[in-house]
Each structure stands twice: as C-alpha cells, then as structure tokens.
Amino acid sequence: MGKWGVMAGALLLAVVGLALLPGGRAPLSTGQPATSEALADRRGALIDRLVFTRESDPGRVTGLLASGSHQAFVQGIGSIPVYRRLRDTPAADYDLAYGSSVELTLNPVGPEFRDGRLNPFHVPATREALHRLVDREHIAEELYGGLAVPRWLPISTAFPDYARLAETARALELRYAHDPAAAEATITREMRALGATLEAGRWHYRGSPVTLILLIRNDDERRRVGDYLANQLEDIGFAVERRYRNAEEASRLWIAGDPAAGQWHLYTGGWISIVMQRDQAQNFSDFYTPRGRAEPLWQAYTPSPEFDALAERLERRDYADWDERQALMARALELAMQDSVRLWLVDRLSVSARASNVSVAADLAGGLAGSALWPYTLRYEGRLGGEMVFGTPGLLTEPWNPIAGSNWIFDRMITRALADPPLLPDPYTGLYRPQRLSHAEVTVAEGVILSRSLDWLSLDRQARIVVPEDAWLGWDAGEGRLVTVGEAHPEASLTARTRVRLHYEAGYLDQRWHDGSRRSVADLLLPWLLAFERADEASPLFDAAHQPTFEAYRQHFRGWRILSTEPLIIEAYSDQAFPDAETLVAARAPQPLPWHTLALGILAERHGELAFSSHQADRRGIDWLNLVAGPSLPILRRYLAEALSHPQAHHSLPFAAALSPWVEEAEIATRFAALDDWVTARGHFWVGDGPFELAAVYPLEGSLVLRRFADFPDPADKWLALSRAALPELTTQGPLVVAPGEPAGVRLAVTQAGEPYPDDAIEGVRYLLFDGDGRPMARGEPRRRGPGEWELTLDAETLAALGAGANRLEFILTSHWVALPSFASHLFATLPASAGEASARETSP
Template sequence: GLSFPLWQAYTPSEEFDTVSDRLGRRDFKTMDERKELFAQALDLSMQDSIRIWLVDQLGASPYRTDIAVAADLAGGINGSALWPYTLRKGQDDGASVTIASPSILPEPWNPVAGSNWVYDTMLQRGMSDGGVLPDPFTGLSWPQRIERAEVTIQTGLPVVKSLDWVDLQFADTIEVPADAWIDWDTETQKFITVGEKYPEGLTALRKSVVYYPSDLYDIKWQDGSNLTLADFILGNIMTYERANEASPIYDEAAVPSFEQFQESFRGWRIVQEDPLVIEAYSDLYGLDAEANVATFFPGGGAWHLLGMGIMAESAGELAFSSDKADAKEVEWMNYIAGPSLEILKAKLDEAAADSYIPYEPTMSAYITPDEAAARWSNLEAWYAEKGHFWVDLGPYYLEDAFPVEGTVLLKRNPDFTDPADKWLRFQEPMIADVVVDGPGRVTIGEEATYDVLVTFKGEAYPTSDVNTVKYLVFNAVGDLAFSGEAEAAADGQWQVVLSADQTGQLETGANRLEIAVVPIPVSVPTFGSLEFVTVP
C-alpha cells in the first residue's frame, strides 16, 4: 500500500491483498486474466469497504475568454502537465497572467519528498521539464526531451502501441546485460552490476531504450549550469540510499515504495554517453507501449541541488520528508522559504569551499573538480539574486515566493528555447458530438438501419481518429437484447444495421438504441441514444 500511516494501518484480507498486488504488478498474461482479477477485486473491495464514497463531483476551472491553456481531462488545469507550455493571453507576447488558487504554498518544497499538494505541484510543473510529457486528453506519453524510444516486451504479454514515436517489439526472452546496474553498495558508494549480483544471469519482461538528441547537454538549469550526465545518475543513487539503514539519509518512509520498486526492477545501463542512450529493464509493464519508456530524466533533481540537501540531512539538521522531520524533530527541508534557507546556505558555503561531489567514488567519474566548483558558484550567484534554491529546467522560473502572504511570482525562463507553438495542438480536446438518426418505428422481423453522425465543432470526425463505435439495444423490459459494432460509412458517419433476425427477437413495445463512440485523440467516450417502437 501507500507509505502513509493511514494506509499502512489498513488490514485487508490476504486474498484481497494478493489480488490487488497482482493487479498493481501487472501479474497477468492476458486481458482475460486481468478481467478476472478485476472481477475478484471488485467483489473483495465491497467486503473490505474501508471507505464509502458519498460524493461524485466535477470540478471547474474558470478562466477569461482571452486565456488559452491546455487542461487535463481528468485533472483540469491544476493537474495539467502542459499548462506552462500552452498558456497564452490573447496574441500578446510577454503578457502577464494572474492565477487564483484554493491554497498557496501549504507545505515545504524540496525536490525529493516535499509538498505533494496539487496546488504546489501545479506551480512546480510550471518550472519543470521532462523526458516525456503526458497527453492531457489520453494520458499517453509524448517525447519532450527524448528523441525516440524502443520498447521490447516478452512475447505474449498484452501490450499495444498507439503513437508512432515509440517502436514496440516482442521477444521470447529478454536477457539483462551483465554490466547493467541493479543495486547500490552504501559502504563503497559503488553500483552493483547484474553480473555481480546474479552471476547465473537475469531476464526481464520489459526492456526500454531511450535516445536523447545530440544537443541534450546544451540545456541549462536556471542558475546557468549545463545539464550533465551526473544529473541523471544521482537521483538513482538516492533511491537506494534513502532505503538503506546504513545510510545517513535513511528514511523509513521511503522503504515501502523502494521495496515495490526493487521487486520488479531488473537494472539499467548507460549504453552511450553522447548522444545519451539509456537502457532499462523491469518485470513491471504497462498495457500501453508509451507507458513503458523509462527516461531517467532528472526533472528538478540537479545533482548540486540534491547534494546540498544530502549534506543537510546527513548532518541531522534538516530532513527531506515530513516523516523523518517529525521523527528526528528537525525542520522539514524547504528550498524556497523559512528556517531551512539559512541551513542550506551554510551547506552551500561548505560545498563551494570543498568543491564537494556527493558519493564521490562513483560520481567523480561524471563530475570533474572544475565542474563541481562551477556548479556551486552558479548556485551561490542564484541564491544571492533570488533568495531561494528552487532551480529547474522548465518554461518558468521562481522569482519570488511569499508563503505568509500566499503569493508566488513565476517569470519566463529566457534559456528555455522550445518553440512557443510546440504543444498548442493540445489546447482543446476533440470531444465528439453524437447524433443518432433513424426510424422511430420498426416492424418486427424487418431490417432497420440507423446513422450515427459523429462531429467536432460542426465538422465530420475523421474515421481514422475513431477507435470504435459500439451499439447496444435494450428491449421493452430494459434487458440488453444484443450489441455490436457500427460500420464506418464515411468520415463522421457510422451505421448500425439491425438485421431481420435481430428485430425478430424484440417484443412489441418501446426499445432503446444506445451508442458509445470511442475517439482516439481523447480518452472520454461520447454517448448517444434513440428510442424506437417495434410493432408486428
């Protein structure tokens, strides 16, 4: 379960726990097996019933007519990863936008285990960047910083692809290379390879290969430091360190999620440093090929920012997580405000004086002393100007944060060079409109044809953008009489033909034809219906 005290206190039955765990780990070979597990989970969840849901509501995100922004169909504007890439006010470049929020800075920010409030996360997304970004209408990943990806899945597993940027292949056996990193030695501060831990060899259900562009290392952190390979590596080291009792940054709150990670993780390796190519292996797979791409992109985890926090937690002066902060009776680490800043500044001074490199036995292969000195110097200059330590890679940077007043000021990042129109195609979802047309009176035993008209903003919905159009016929007593799939007649037009045999199964009375249109560009189906009377 989740690593929070409330969830850890739950006591589900052994059967429910097993079924839930299998679904969580994708421990099934076919969609039929998955369907059966879900059927069991539904029944067992009713028996468990820790939570009884009383409210099903829709949220609203009002905005001015001159504002354009990509909203997530599930999470709204607050939950959209693309809002900072698509926000526009009229036709003006350099315009300012004021955003109201139910809460501003409710909890401390740090790049490891800081606030997880959606209102904080929205602001952080405005300053962040990713190897891939989720489609706000389907949830499928699109490449942002990566160039392309290859995914190999064990033959027989139910994985499909929808987008052309990823290459999906299948293999009977996926061998993990002996030189892949699969574990970490806290004492020696060195990675442990698959060959060392599993000399007999190791296989995986999934292999992911990501290819980064040749100009990757031209990207700059907002303090002026160039992105480097070291930024990709330190975050992975910390995954192990925070779950190891021998580590000075051990945090028992990190253990449950680490155990889940370790259960399926089968290693990763840097195939090529420039241009960067990374392989990853796992026994955890998603049903969509796009969800099986592991980028290792560092996001807000620049190595020098993490290193400064590591120093503070190792000294027992701050803690990344609220759990450890409470347990150790120290401040929950905050990179943007409060008492943490003075402590972090002291660690920055120490790091700059020593050209500190975290986990030096490994990281020194990726950071030279001169590079370390430059990083610390850049961060010192940033703090002197901005008064905080929040440094990221995204479209905006943090200019000011006032937790007491509840105000945050983000400004455009001048070093963010993506074209302004890169993600504009996601400003409006192609949610289909559906009209069902056909006879309202049908003679039992005779064929009847119905047209399903599918449009978007008055224009025909392309057939190529429709996954399926399904129909269901309910008889006079409300029972499902039969169902099937409509046939495409033209763009925006589908047909349901009820055969003479089918109408012959209906009794005299009122029937209902229900239509479900499932588009490809959005994950929200559209429904339509028409009632018709059957007569002898």
Template structure:
C-alpha cells in the same frame, strides 16, 4: 399485461438534466500565432497570486488576473460566462469522494467503519444524483468507482458497476447498519446508537472551501438518520490533510473525510490511479505505509494492483480482467467511496491565446502556460485559491503532494515523457526513446557491463552474469544536456546518475530506508524490476526492466530512469540533511515521526540549511565520485566547486533553492503574501520555443443519433447508433434490467466508420418481459482517451427506443457530456515526483485538492 416500472431519477441509472457546454472538446484546433521565436515560453513573466474562490470572479472582471486555475463555484461561473471579455473553460478535473477510517477502536469503544458491511452501506446513503444536480447545479456526474464514466478504462468496468447497484437506497442501508450494529453489541436509544452506554460518534472532517461543505452537510444528515451521532469538523486544506493523512488512523481522530482529487493529465490505460486509490502497498490507504501506524491491509488488492502496475499480464484482455477484479474487490471493501465527478470551471481573459486543453484537466495542464500569452502584455497573472498552504512542501523527493505547489512547479520543470493531452498515451517530451521488448513470453540478455546500484558496497556495480530482462528502453537526454539548470550550470549525465543512485540507495540502504520508511516500502517493488543500466555515450542510456505492456510507449514510461528535476548538488545536500545530519525529512510522515522539518526548498530557513551544506561541501572539496564512477559521469573537482558556488549564489539572489530546467525560473516566493513570481528561462540551448508543443483542443466522440427497430420479447431487433469524432470509432453496449441491475447482454456494437448496430437476437430477448430496459452506450475513439456514455430507455413492448437521454440537450453524452471526470495528477505521467525513481508510481495518479 404486466409492465415494468421506470426507475426513479435518484436510482443508479443516470439522466443528466444539463447540457455540459464542453465546447473546447468538440471544436477544431484554433490557429496559434507565437508572439516571438525566442527559446523558452511565450510570456516573459508568470505571477501566481491567491484569490479566494468567492472573490475571484470580481477580481477577474477588474483585470487583477489573466486566468483563474481553481474551479469557480457553479453559480458564479454561470454568471461570469455572461461577461464580455471573459472566456470559460470547462474540464473533467475534480473528483469528490469519501475516505473512511477502518481502524479498530480500542477496548470499550466502537468504530463502525471497521465493519466492512457498514462501510459498504454508506454507498447507499450517498444521494449522488441529488448532489450532482442540486449542489453542483448539474455540473457533475454521479461517480461510483475511482473512474468516471468518461475515463477510457470505464469500458472495462462499466457493466460490473451497473450490476453493483450502488444507487441511493437509504432503507436498505438502514437495514444493514441495524443488523451490524446489533451484532457488534450496540443498542438504539432514542434513534441513536449507543455502545456500552455511550453514543457512537462519527468525527466527520468536512472541507469548507468549495461545494464539499454542502456535500458534507448532506451526507452527515444521512448518517444521522442511520442512528449515528455525527460530529462535523469543518476544516480547510492544510488542517484537514494534517489530521487525516499525517496521523495514525488508530488514534481515531477522524472517521470519514470529504476528499477532493485533482487530475492534471489524461491516461488511457490506467495503472497508477487504481493502485493509488485502493492498494495498501502504494501508501495511500489508511496507515499510509508509515512505520508504527496501524495499517489497512489487503493482500489480494496488493497482488492485483502490482500485477496491473508492473505489467504482469500477457495480453490486453488479461490486463483488463485483472483491472476489473481489483476494482470490484476495492468497491466491495468500501474504504474509499466516490460521490461525483465535477466539471471544473476555469476563467480567463478572452484575449488569451495559446491554451492547450487537456481532455481531463482542461487548461490546467503541463502545456498551457508555456504557450499562453495576452497580446501586448508580457506578464501573465495566474490566480489560484492558494499559492502556499501549511501542507505545500517543495522538495523533489517527497513533496509536491498538493495541487497548489504543483500548479507552479510544473511550469518550472520539463518531464522526459508526458501523457499526451488528447490520446492519454505516454509520449516523448524532452527525452526521446526507442523500445525493444521480448515480452510478454520471453526475455532479453542484459549486457555484462550494465550496472546497478549496490547499497552494500556503496557504489554502482556491474550486474551478475546471465541477468535477463523483459524489455530494454534506450533514452536520449540530449535535449537536456544541450541546456542549463536555472542556476546557470550545464545539465549533465552526472545529474541523471545521481538521481538513480538517490532512489536506489534510499530503498536498499538499510539505514536510509529505516528513516524514509514509507517511501522505501512503496518504491521497492518497482525498483526490484529494474535490472540494469548502461550508458552508451554522452547523451544516451539503456534501461533494462522486467516490464511489458501491449503499448510500447507505456514500457518507456515505466522505464524512465530519472526525471531530471533538480541538480545533483542540491539532491546531495538534501540527502546530507535528511540522512546524515538528521535535520530534516523528505516525507511528512518521517518528519512527524522524527520531529524534524519536512524539507522545502522554498522555505527560506530550509533553503539556507541546504546552502550551508553546499558551503561545507565546497570548503571540504567534496566530490561524490563513488557515485560518479564511470568515464561518462565522473565529476571533476573544478566542476563540483562551480556547482556548489552557483547554487549558493542562486540562494543569495533569490532566497530559495527550487532550481530546475523548464521554461520558467522561480525568482520570488513569498508564502505569507501568497505570491510567486517566475521569469522566462531563455537559455540559448533551451530546446523549445512558443508553439513547439501547442496542441489547442481535441475533438471528443459524440453520439449524434440513435434509432431502433420494433423491439419485443422473443424477437430479434437492433439499435443503430451514429457517432461523430476523430480517429477510429467504436461503441460498447450493456443491456440492463433496471429492476435488478443485472446486465443481460454486453459487448461491442458491429459497424465501422460512424455507424454501428447493437443486434439483439431472439434468444437474447426471449426471457424479457414487456416494459422498460436500459441500454447503456459507450462511444470511444483511438484518438482520445475519453469515452462518451449515454443511457437509452428501451421499450420492449414493441416501442423500441422511446427516450434518448441526451437528445435536445438533456445529457450531452454521459461520460462527461463531452468530458466530465476527476481532478488528478498535476504531475504529468513520467514526471517523477522524486529526484529519480522515488514515487514514480504516481504516474497517472491524483493530487490532493
């Protein structure tokens, strides 16, 4: 009798061969004893130093640092884990992928990646299993979309991903490429494609600092086999970023690049990441929405993406359907491809206490260094691959796009809301909130005395009559206003209002939007949904938005009016430099277009320029009262003078102007020495002390046991799954034909507690043949935003479940084996990158690594 073959390990179905020791994700929360009860962080000082990843293990053993927050290479991490006095933390913190340049070539040349079918075929020469198992030594999982198999929204797309069959199929890729290249007018000469008598060359930018060098070499060899002439250009972070993201794609200085993305926080219901990675409107697809550049365009992706991001859905199922449609289309477009989700290995002294481990970012999270300390030690030294690169730009509007600056900055600033490190849901951090919504089917009246910035009139104006909005969020900023900025000035409602003004004027003021074109273009669709603001008292502000979500906390996250990262006088001085004096720019693309500096508050000469403007404001008695034209926000002459002087004094003391409000204050920054020093900020009004936000470690879902009845074609059967984990548990399943990758049945297993059943009726099995089928399980919980995937081999010849990849240490749970995923937004959800709403769409997104 015919028996169906088992699929080879290099196909789409994944069998991991390593137990991923993600112990921090399954252990109970350890007790935390704060070292003191003073306001501010546990440590008195943070020092950031650069250590190349290859020397970091030795430096750790010598005691030259207390924690290393750049991922160690796998083999080095395995050796270091054996060293007494060192503790290893592992986290789903890095995603590795490819960005392909789809720009058309000029006359007489050919860019193969301008052809969608060729781009898609590159998927089939990505031997993801080999890369995960051999290059990453098993500390990675193959990745096919922007989501890893451990992300909560993978439940939405997993069946579709299985059916797309994106496994390693080089012969199929070669067939596709041959047909498309011949159609384009190319000829194959000595196994190399030529176009009009010249080799078809691919310029491949390959990063060198980590495993991506070997990944790039491996992929280049596969591209060569397809007949391309692949020219590898090895580059480190800054040079690669400049070439790929700051240049017009039509120049064809690159054809593909080994991207790396850093994840700094969990996000249960994604809206930012899918847009960041696929939707042109957000400015992260080739062309980058910069004026004058060739642009990759896809109106359908933009439409779907905006609906997902802006809450244009009426139910969870409708949102999920939009999300699935967008993912499928983007994967078919194949401009951005995904290779592996890598486990990051972070090392620290075993005596370090107070580490809160985000399920996505591990110890590289918002909370860790606020509570972390080593007993009998007042200073923590933190190592990283870099402290500063040529692409590390500290400005609160268009900077902090790299992981290295963000790793420092997040310890200096408190977000109003953040993404809870376990649930992945938005939660209050320093601002509290209440949500009222009439959505999705109705609206609320916006009060007539609510206001919105009118760029034409140059002032805040009351809204038009009969304005309505879907939702209202009332924010209380009192935990900010009870304390001070790092320059000693009281945080006030005026700081919030200036940040709102800055964002709106940059978008709706035609002169400003022409300068910061990309920022204005990508932010406008979001700001259009903000219908009005109303200040209630000295601490509270109402925000009216056309936005709805089935989880009210996401409404609050969307409606955050400003992040309060920077004093208003610093923002005003930077605005003057960018828009009036035209001596700098907020974004890299505007800086390149106008040949001015990309402003950075830690660049001494840039900071001096800001100080000079502040001095001019002070001498002229400048008070921007058209902006502060409300009783609650009006700024007096004396207050403005004190503000200017305090920031000037801050520069005179520290030679920078990176002033914020969080638990640490930057007191020294030396880019040449790769060194940053932060002192604890212990203002009596600072609202948090050690332990207030400590959470420790989460408990992920684990698939503990799987049994089944006898399974045969045409007969009913069942598979029983036992889970462990906190919260309310659930199991999703997909039965897949490995020969065709067709999903034969999918749904949610029946059951409760920890025991669930996948029931197959006689009708479900009547058309099956005897042989092996795959049953994919996704275990989930409402207590964590990560799922655990496992593949079962099911014998339909009467044997039932005959193998359970993961038992006896083979899998550890698929979706990260307890937590493998990418390395994304170091900036927590709702910690807006801009002074106000600019770039707020980066919530849930990734930063470049």
C-alpha cells in the same frame, strides 16, 4: 475588499514589480504583436512573467476576469451559477475537464483509536455498507447541479478502462445501488459485533456515545457533500462532529497526521488526474495499499492478501494476454469495493476559467491545473510576452521538495512549469510525446501485451531479453557502491520482459539549470541512488514509509546503464509493461534533479535536522524539508556555506564513489557558487530547468512569481499545434415506444463541429442494452452506415426478454484523437402484450 485587503494587494503588486494605476490596479502588459519574425526568434515560454496569488472564492472569478486584474484561475469550478456567469460574460472563457473526482476517505485504524474511542470503519464490512447508504445520483444532480456523474469504482468514468470494463462496472453499480435499509442492517450487525449498543436511537460504546468526526472541506462544493453525508450517518444512529477545514488545515490532519490519534473518521477527499489515464491498473496499489504513498494514512492500510497481491500484480502489468488483464481488473474492482478504505462518489465536470483573450492547452483530464503543456502554450491571443495573474485557492499548501514534497495539484502545477521532463503527455490522448528525446527503441519479450501508436519510437519483439552484466541493478548503501547485474547474478543470466533504449537529443548534457549550472549524468543518477538509500534500514536516510513503494519497484526493475554520453543514450530493463509503448518509455526515462540542491537536503537529513517526507519528519520530530520557504531555509543556507568552504567530493558530493566519475572537482565548486548566487538573488533553493524559473516566493502574502527562462532551448511555438481537442459529439435517433413482436432500429450519429467525425479517428463503437432494473441484457457492435453514422436493429426476441417498462440502450465510442470515451443513451419503453395489441388496433388504418 476592505482597506487592509487593498493595502496588501498594493504591496504585493509593488513587490513583484508591477506599476500601480490610480485606485490600486496594476496595468498588466499583454506583450507585443506575435509577428512571424518575433515568434521565430523567441525561446521558451510565450509570456514573460506570471504571478500566482491566493483566491479561494469562486464567486469572484468572473468579476476579476472581467476587470482584467486576473487572467485565469487554476481551481476547477463546479458551481452552476459561476459556470453560467462565465458562459455569459464576453470577457471570460473556459475549458472543460473530466478528470476530477470526489470521494470519502475512511480512517481504517482500530477497532479503537489510541485513546480508546471506537472506530467503526476499521471493519471492512462497515466501510462496504456505506456504498449503499450514499445516494450518488442525489450528489451528482442536486449537490453538483448536474456538473458531475455518479462514480462507484476506483477507475474513472471518463477514462478508457471504464469503457473497456463497462459490463463489469454496470453490474457492480447495480450491486451497490442506493439502499439505506440494507446499509443500516449491515452496519447494525457489525457495530454490535464490536460491542456497541443502540440506546434511544444513538450508538454507544463503553458507556459513551459514538461520535464520528467528519472532516469536511469548506472551500468548494464538498461542504455540501459533507453535510449530506453527516445527515445520512446521523439518520442511522451516529453522532457526527462536523469539522470544516480548508485544504491546508485539513491536510495536517488526514494526510500528515497519525490516523491512530483519531482526529478524524471520515474526510471528503478530492483527486484530479493530470493526464488522460489510458491504463488505470495502478489505481489499486495507489489508493488501497501502503505502496500508494509515504504518508501515515497509507501505511495504515491492510488490504486482504488476495487484493494486495492482485494490486501488486496489476501494478507490474503481470498478465499473459488482454483477456487475463481484463479478468484481473474485474476481480480487483470487486475486491476494492469489499475493502473500501475510500468510497468514490462522483466524477466532476470541472470548469477552468480564463480571460477570453488568453489561450492555453488545457488537459481533458486535469484542466488548466493538470495540463503538462500549459507552460508551453499559455499566451495572449496574437501576442508575445506580457504578464499575467493567476488565482489559486491553495499555494504552498505543503513543503516543496522533489523527493517527497507537496502532492497538491496547485503546487504541482507550478513545479511542472519549472521542470523540463524527457517526455510530455498529450493533453487529449494521454500518449507521451518526446520533449528531450530524439527517439526511443522498445523491445518486448514474446507474449507481452503492448502496442505503439506514435511513430517517434520503434517496437519489436524478441524471444528472450537478457540483461547485460554491466547494467546497474542496485546500490549497496553500507559499502557505498553500485551493484551490477553480473555481481548480483553470477551463476545465471538475468532476463527482462522489456528493454527501452532512450536516445536523447544532441547536446542534452550541455543544457543548463536555472542557476546556470551545466546538466550532468549525476543529475540522473543521484535520484535513483537516493531511492535505494532511503529503503536501507542501516542508512541514516532510511524512511519506513518509502519501503512499500520501493519494494514494488524492485519487483519489476531489472537494471539500467548508460551506453553513450554524446549523444546521451540510456538503456533500461524491467519486467513492468503497459498497454502503450509510449507510456512504457515515459516510465523508464529517469527524471533529472540538480544534484547540488539534493545534496543539501541529504546532508540535513543525515544530521537529523530536516526530512524529505512528512512521515520521516513526524517520526523524528524534525521539519519537513521545504526548498522555498519556512525554517528549512536557514538550515540549507548553513549547509551551502559549508559546501562552499569545502567543495571537495568527499565532503560535498553525496555518494561520491558512484558520482565522482561523472562530476569533476571543479564542477562541485562551480555548482555551489552558482546556487549561492541564485539563493542570494531569489531567497529560495528551487532550481529547475523548465520554460519558467521561480523568480520570487512570498509565503506570507500568499504569492509567488514565475519568469520566462530566456535560455530555454526550444522554440516558443513547439507545442502550439496541441492547443485544442477534437471531441466527438454523439446523437441517437430511434423509437420511444416499442410494441410486442416488433423490432426496433436505432441510429447513432457521430460529429465534430457539425461535420461527420473522421472514420480514421474512430477506434470503435459498442453498445450495451439494459432493462428497467439496470441489468445488462445484450451487447455488441452496431453496423456502420456511412461517414459518422451507425445503426442497430434490436430483434423482437431480444426486446421480449426485457419485459415491459423503461429500458436503456447505451452506445460507447472510443477515439484515436481523444482518450475520453464518449457515451450516448437512447431511452425507450417496451409495452406489455395486451397494451401492444390495443395500440396496434388503434393505429392501424
């Protein structure tokens, strides 16, 4: 680090209040011993203060952890050398996660961009052909050093749906296996159909070379992936311009920019699931239709009518039984491959690095950055309190606002620590557990496929669920009033497939936001009203990019109402279901947002100064609303000053006709006064209710500070029981060579920490048998032999059908303790008859 880096680091540490040691290093307090008395008295977070600062070089991670200057890094590491250094450094430790993926995002606009340049990827067949151009095995083994597995499909190889649909998945993977000659033939046909010509080995269009702009992320292993992809495209006749960009620079082009401007053709995308997704039916809408996101790229997606309808149906979970659901999923996978606005390349094994004296519940899918429980479990081993420094490659990548702000994993990790949702996902199973609910009652109509795993909720079935007439069904933006079910359906009863009754813990509405404001029903109601307002073309808040998502919601929403405020009880009706009752409850529980901070953003957008979404900001030529930094802050301060001067409901309370019954006049003035004190002290408008509060933001220095919220209601050890995952370990034993006419017996052992995996933790064990060409030849369930042991006998007839050559027997285990399916393969060869007979003669006594 040069002298400017030392000075900047010293300035940052001084700003956040950490004393400096000689040489520029700050002594980080590790707190006090975690005695039982101290733990019993503590509320909220287990540490006192946490600093996030930019650090984009994975090669520095081990050294910074060993020096004690950093305690963790939020970026999942995929580098084999860095992983080995972490493994071999006593001062460092790590957690493994399986929910990260790398894909190739394609720009589908066309066939020409606005300036007349050709976009070959407007054609679905061209996009589909790229699957066979790409060697995913090479990417996984060579570019990621084995810390990745090939992925073809919209469903993650690490989640339950892949295990459930293994046979379909394997068939599609075989269909789209690496075959560059076939890919080139298809692309040549489609390019000529567009009017392009191949001249001296290079594609031309209207007299100019066809140059593909490949946007390559340069801040992780995707740089190597991008270079590999560029080479493949150049080999089949394209000129490729390689534009290397970091996360922030790239996002301005592919996600915030207009795809019709032609600033890119392809982008090396990366995604991370922050929870174990037990049901991935949503993925088709999320990644292939305009319903997925509000950004311009998603609004350019034009899936086929069949695919769009199927994706929307799966989003609503509209199927009669499990078999129909699996058939719909299988067909959606086929259509997704034909559409291919993105090509999934690999699922990464991601390494979350931390100091060896630091403990935290890392999610099996999202790692540290994706864990919902990290704010509640982060601590020094055996200590309470203290300070930590986290390194992150991206910070404040996009504007922060809770309606349509940044979706970047590193930003969202921080904002999760600032919020207190009604439910939190288990980091190992993905099942939701209550955080602010005492319990829930779930009722489903007959025929709805849904099961319960945890006992904090009840589940029953009813022949017909009728929605009460006084339930709220919508919002009339023009008249500024709520619309009830009885008004909208005066002649016939409205029915629903599901009803969820949410019982909140006692005193929920007496709890406080970080600025001291008391929570209100209006905090639950306003975000819902705003969703309707932003979908109304007559409203000044109308956002066309919000409409597809909203319309998908309207397809299944059937109303909600408040039954009681002390305790708070909310009842919600919907036609949308999920396989798990716990997920259904989480989907129906409204997420509270402080109405007084939202009110300022609403005022700013109504007056054309700021916009909640990037799409709206671009369309209107105004700034994207940012509650924590940038040019939004003085605008918000001005509206705050007006609210302080005119706290009357008609002036400062949005949608006053609906919210006034829940907000007293005195509360309006109190709220804005509290917010004014908050902004004066901290310089930003992000008010939350989580275990940490946002103490300070330093966008120029690339840092921000979280501080424990001392008034958080929960005991500090509430979630410590979920600090480690119990992953099963699978090993196989069987013959390596099988002679003709002989059966083959294979055994499977399932253990954890050297002991048999408990029978009651195992959901099921299945097997698939593949021949040498990767074709599935048999499937079934092995026999249980005893604790943690199964066996399978393949008869001679089954083996004969394989022919001679190498084969693979694959076991798939699903567990109740972790949602990550486990796989184990046994490779063996079957001999031709003549060789088998010779072998038998040679080995006979």
